[in-house]
């Protein structure tokens with residue numbers, strides 16, 4: 001890739017020199033070309049090898065095709081590298097997922113309404129029935145929005161401390177909610193944006209889009225065949 005890049009620059013340079021050389025009818029290696037280091041030398045050799053083989057016009061054409069191909073290859077490589085890095089940056093680690101699970105189970109107590117498996121079989125009979133998150137079709141952004149802002153009037157608490165203070169959630173403030181009679185239950189704790197990301201990491205790794213919880217998934221979820229798994233179908 002570096003060679004390609006160096007070659008590219010040098011091919012351009014060589015091509016310009018070649019044009020000059022054509023006029024002078026002198027090989028361009030007499031010029032200051034060698035002083036540009038290895039890649040220049042390679043590019044120079046490449047151009048020099050082509051020169052006697054081709055008439056000036058075709059050579060210019062071929063060099064141009066080479067230049068475009070090289071550029072296209074570079075763009076493809078750049079795009080592939082970039083997507084790879086982006087995907088890598090997003091992929092949560094096992095620690096992220098475990099941290100998200102702790103927040104789900106303990107700090108935010110999502111399981112009180114959604115159940116430990118996220119299937120809506122709530123852990124606390126006094127709590128509202130949470131949605132079955134295993135069947136949720138929300139993408140990550142919509143999931144994070146639901147956690148931050150909750151669902152006014154629909155028993156899903158908002159976990160962003162400032163959710164209805166400055167219009168960041170659906171452009172609504174507390175007064176708007178009160179006026180329209182839409183309430184939100186208090187969350188067990190508010191969460192930092194980073195904690196909400198971790199909960200989302202956990203949800204997407206273990207719950208959302210994962211189908212119904214069966215015994216195998218349960219053992220995988222808890223790391224061992226705990227009591228909760230024994231009542232599930234094999």
Ligand code: HEC
Pocket residue numbers: 104108109110111112113114127128129130131133135136137138143146147151154155156157159185199
């Ligand atoms: C007090 C009960 C309660 C708690 C606690 C709670 N939820 Fe909910 N949640 C609900 C209810 C009820 C809904 C359905 C709201 C609706 O009908 O739009 C819901 C909806 C959701 C949705 C949207 C699902 C969809 O497909 O539309 C997500 C995501 C969600 N909850 C995640 C969480 C997470 C994560 C936590 C913990 C940080 C949590 N909830 C805590 C009750 C709760």
